[in-house]
Amino acid sequence: MADIILKTENLGISFGGLKAVSEVNLEIKKKQLYGLVGPNGAGKTTIFNILTGVYKPTTGKVFLDGEDITGKTQMVINHKGIARTFQNIRLFNNMTVIRNVLVGLHDQPEFKCSLIDSMLRLPRHFKVEKAMRAKAKEILRVVGLEEERNFLSCNLPYGKQRKLEIARALATNPKLLLLDEPAAGMNPNETAELMTIVRRIRDEFDMTVLLIEHDMKFVSGLCDEVTVLNFGTVLAQGTAEQALNDPEVIRAYIGG
Amino acid sequence: MANKLTNIKWKHYVNYIAVAIVTVVFGALAFAGALPSSALYLLEKIAISIILAVSLSMVVGFLGELSLGHAGFMCVGAYLGGKASVILEPMLKGVPAGKEIALVISLIVGGVVAALFGIVIGLPALRLKGDYLAIVTLAFGEIVRSVFMNTSSESFGGALGLSTPRYNKSILFIIAFVLVLVCLAVTQNLIRSKHGRAITAIRDNEIAARATGINVTKYKLAVFTISSLFAGVAGVLYSYSNYNVQSSKFSYNYSIEILVMVVLGGMGSINGSIIAATLITYLDNTLQTVLTGDLAVLQDLLYALILIVIVIYNNAPALKNFRDRFNLQSVLKRKFDPNHQHDDEAKWDRVPTKIAMNEILSVDVQPQMSTLDPDKKEGV
Numbered sequence: 013m014a015d016i017i018l019k020t021e022n023l024g025i026s027f028g029g030l031k032a033v034s035e036v037n038l039e040i041k042k043k044q045l046y047g048l049v050g051p052n053g054a055g056k057t058t059i060f061n062i063l064t065g066v067y068k069p070t071t072g073k074v075f076l077d078g079e080d081i082t083g084k085t086q087m088v089i090n091h092k093g094i095a096r097t098f099q100n101i102r103l104f105n106n107m108t109v110i111r112n113v114l115v116g117l118h119d120q121p122e123f124k125c126s127l128i129d130s131m132l133r134l135p136r137h138f139k140v141e142k143a144m145r146a147k148a149k150e151i152l153r154v155v156g157l158e159e160e161r162n163f164l165s166c167n168l169p170y171g172k173q174r175k176l177e178i179a180r181a182l183a184t185n186p187k188l189l190l191l192d193e194p195a196a197g198m199n200p201n202e203t204a205e206l207m208t209i210v211r212r213i214r215d216e217f218d219m220t221v222l223l224i225e226h227d228m229k230f231v232s233g234l235c236d237e238v239t240v241l242n243f244g245t246v247l248a249q250g251t252a253e254q255a256l257n258d259p260e261v262i263r264a265y266i267g268g
Numbered sequence: 269m270a271n272k273l274t275n276i277k278w279k280h281y282v283n284y285i286a287v288a289i290v291t292v293v294f295g296a297l298a299f300a301g302a303l304p305s306s307a308l309y310l311l312e313k314i315a316i317s318i319i320l321a322v323s324l325s326m327v328v329g330f331l332g333e334l335s336l337g338h339a340g341f342m343c344v345g346a347y348l349g350g351k352a353s354v355i356l357e358p359m360l361k362g363v364p365a366g367k368e369i370a371l372v373i374s375l376i377v378g379g380v381v382a383a384l385f386g387i388v389i390g391l392p393a394l395r396l397k398g399d400y401l402a403i404v405t406l407a408f409g410e411i412v413r414s415v416f417m418n419t420s421s422e423s424f425g426g427a428l429g430l431s432t433p434r435y436n437k438s439i440l441f442i443i444a445f446v447l448v449l450v451c452l453a454v455t456q457n458l459i460r461s462k463h464g465r466a467i468t469a470i471r472d473n474e475i476a477a478r479a480t481g482i483n484v485t486k487y488k489l490a491v492f493t494i495s496s497l498f499a500g501v502a503g504v505l506y507s508y509s510n511y512n513v514q515s516s517k518f519s520y521n522y523s524i525e526i527l528v529m530v531v532l533g534g535m536g537s538i539n540g541s542i543i544a545a546t547l548i549t550y551l552d553n554t555l556q557t558v559l560t561g562d563l564a565v566l567q568d569l570l571y572a573l574i575l576i577v578i579v580i581y582n583n584a585p586a587l588k589n590f591r592d593r594f595n596l597q598s599v600l601k602r603k604f605d606p607n608h609q610h611d612d613e614a615k616w617d618r619v620p621t622k623i624a625m626n627e628i629l630s631v632d633v634q635p636q637m638s639t640l641d642p643d644k645k646e647g648v
Contacts, residue, residue: 064479090481098479104472106536107465115469118462119481127490130461131454137461144462184481 015042016078017220018063018094018188023072024244025062032058033244034071040188040237043214046222047235047252051264055244056224057099060190063222064096065089077187091119093187097177097194099224105166109157112165112176113148116183123147148183154216155179155209171202175209182213189213191223195230203227207234232256240264280460283452283539287318291445298438308437312509314549315444316502319451321529321545322538323498326455328527329536330464331491332471333394334402336523338499340409341382343518345500347416347424349378350432350507357433367435371443375504382500383493385412390492394485409523416515429514432507444505451498456538458494467491468536521568525552528571532578 016039024034033055040046048056061067063074065086073082081089095116104112117123125140152158155175160168165176174194181189194210195203207230213219225231231238231252238255240247248258255261294311297303320338327335353374360366393404419426458464467487469477478484507513529548533540555567581587592598 066479086478087481087483090479095481096479098476102473102476102479104469104476106472107468111465114462115465115477115482116480118466119483123462125462127458127463130463131457133457140462180476180480 016040017042017044017076018222019075020059020063021073021075023059023062023069023074025058025067025069025071031244033062033069033241036072036239036241036244036246038239040220040222042220043218044220044237045210045214045235046220047231047238048222048224048241049226049228049231049238049256050241050247053243054241056241057192058244059241060096060192060224063089063190064094090184090186093185094190095181095184095186095188096190097174097181097192099192099196101170101173101177103165103173103176103180105164107165108162109165109168109176110145110148110152110161112180113151113183114144116151116180117144117147120183120185151179151183154182154212156205171198171206174198175206178209178213182217182219187220189219189221191221191225193224193226195225195227203230206230210234228256280456283456283542284449287445287448287452287542291442291449295442298441303438305437308441309509310550310553311441312444312505313553314546315441315448316505316509317526317529317545317549318448318542319444319498319502319505320526321533321541322448322451322455323495323502324526325530325533325535325538325541326459326491327495328530329534329541330459330467330471331488333488333492334398335405335492335495336402336520336527337389337405337407337409337412338495338526339518339520339522340405340412341385341496341499342503342506342522343409343412343416343515344385345378345382345503346507346513346518347430347503347515348381349374349500349504350430350513351424352377353433353504353507354430367433370433371435371508374507375447375501378504378507379497379500382503383497386493386496387489389496390489394488394492406520406523409518410520413515413518425513427515429512430507431512432510434511435508440505440508444509447501447505451501452538452542454494454498459538463487463490525571528575531575534582 018038018040020036020038023036023038025032026034036055036059038046048059050056058067062069065081065084065088068083073080075081076089076092076094079092081092081094084092104115107115123140123144125136128134129136129140149158149161152161155178157168157172157175157179160172165173168176174197178189178191178194181191191210195206198206210221210223211234214221223231223235235252237250238252239249240255240258240261242264247264248255248261294303298308320342324335324338327333353370356370356373357367360370363369389405389408393401393408396404416424417427421428424430459467466477466482469480469482470484470487474484506517525548529545530541532548533542533544551570552567555570556564559566581591
């Protein structure tokens with residue numbers, strides 16, 4: 013089907029004898045907000061790492077927009093259209109907020125500018141720099157960081173650092189945005205704000221979002237569809253309400 | 269017009285202007301015959317050190333990789349460029365401006381060959397990180413040195429060294445400073461562009477840089493190559509300035525000396541590297557005349573001491589307050605703008621908190637608690 017943006021077939025990875033993930037089949041439709049939940053150690057972040065090319069899967073295949081991207085390098089996968097944020101924030105700490113976003117814009121085809129162009133300060137360099145700054149400001153406006161754009165990113169409060177990571181991922185103009193625990197460590201106000209931002213990103217950029225989250229209010233309030241993982245296998249799949257009320261899922265989370 | 273002048277970021281061009289002024293002033297003095305040959309030699313040495321320090325600061329300060337083989341690349345440039353000038357000198361004897369042509373060609377040869385070595389070493393070595401890369405580059409420097417040491421006297425002079433042609437001393441240092449300007453232009457234009465941002469992104473967080481789609485290998489290799497190119501150019505200048513290239517000069521100690529310049533100047537600061545290179549070269553020169561004989565050992569000790577003091581000064585938490593209050597920037601700011609307050613001087617208790625307690629706890633705090641007036645606190 014044409015409107016399926018990401019499809020994994022029988023995805024699995026094992027580290028030595030440990031099967032971290034096995035037989036995961038995901039189908040994410042365009043403009044969907046898709047949730048990936050599960051207890052600690054269920055393999056959620058491992059799936060993110062497979063999708064973005066950090067790990068190569070031992071079995072199975074990943075298709076982005078119908079194209080096989082299994083085993084490609086992180087850079088290639090990013091250029092094909094998957095961007096991610098990290099569970100533990102990984103910003104470029106010694107750079108200002110806007111520069112973090114500018115790094116994200118680095119490989120966009122409309123901002124192409126060779127090393128020679130920059131070293132000789134040809135007109136192209138100045139044109140590209142100006143256009144990049146305008147674009148970066150626009151992205152920062154969407155996530156609500158325009159005011160702080162000249163701050164060092166390490167001086168931002170935690171919630172804003174998370175938003176900046178999303179902005180940087182957005183800047184690479186992805187088809188699919190992977191958010192690894194975007195609401196972790198946020199207070200309820202910030203979480204609510206983040207929900208509107210994620211929705212706005214979906215609408216304004218026609219983005220598909222796959223997110224990992226432990227905050228069930230966040231997941232059920234936001235996601236159209238949810239996959240629940242436990243011990244690397246799929247436990248339940250369906251709409252948020254269905255999946256989260258599944259007795260198996262409740263048992264996995266609460267025990268019993 | 270005036271508007272245009274104020275729009276220029278003068279801060280970005282200060283170092284070009286400073287180097288140009290130094291060149292013009294000393295150039296005029298040299299033509300007037302006011303400078304002794306020892307001063308000219310010192311100026312050449314300073315220019316060479318600046319090129320080396322600025323090019324190494326690209327790798328260490330901006331890319332964040334530790335390279336201990338910078339003298340090795342310089343050695344390659346010095347020998348190959350020196351050899352090229354030795355071959356070219358008799359060929360271009362009758363040609364007008366033959367010496368200049370020979371100089372230019374040998375600069376290109378030395379730079380390009382060193383850059384090629386940079387690529388060859390960089391391709392495998394840049395897959396390594398931190399200490400391992402340092403060890404590989406260190407080994408490279410030592411290998412290059414001992415290879416040239418053991419060449420025959422016809423090829424590269426072996427242990428006796430390679431004798432290279434002489435050049436007009438009062439012009440050579442001007443050429444050297446022009447090359448400093450070229451090196452500065454290339455480095456700064458690279459750093460102050462989208463490519464520079466990508467390079468510093470790799471330094472700050474390589475994993476995130478990869479995930480953001482930065483071609484990490486390409487940029488590491490590019491920086492390493494450009495840096496070794498300028499090391500090679502500095503080597504050729506060295507061969508012209510000393511008439512003789514001896515491989516013992518390019519030992520491990522020299523690589524460390526360049527690294528000290530970069531660290532002393534502050535990682536990631538090109539102006540700092542320039543100042544530190546100038547100071548250390550000057551200090552080196554004066555110490556050589558003061559500390560003779562057995563005392564010569566003290567010179568190496570001095571570098572070690574400087575390095576230790578700088579590292580402690582920059583990183584010790586106990587000195588943080590001192591650093592914040594007495595760095596040049598804040599001293600100047602206080603002098604010209606007495607009302608200025610440094611960011612970190614703001615007290616914690618003065619930071620206004622907008623978030624109420626019940627929002628942080630995400631539970632409904634008991635009603636009498638939330639309506640509690642801070643003034644009535646004592647009554648409760």
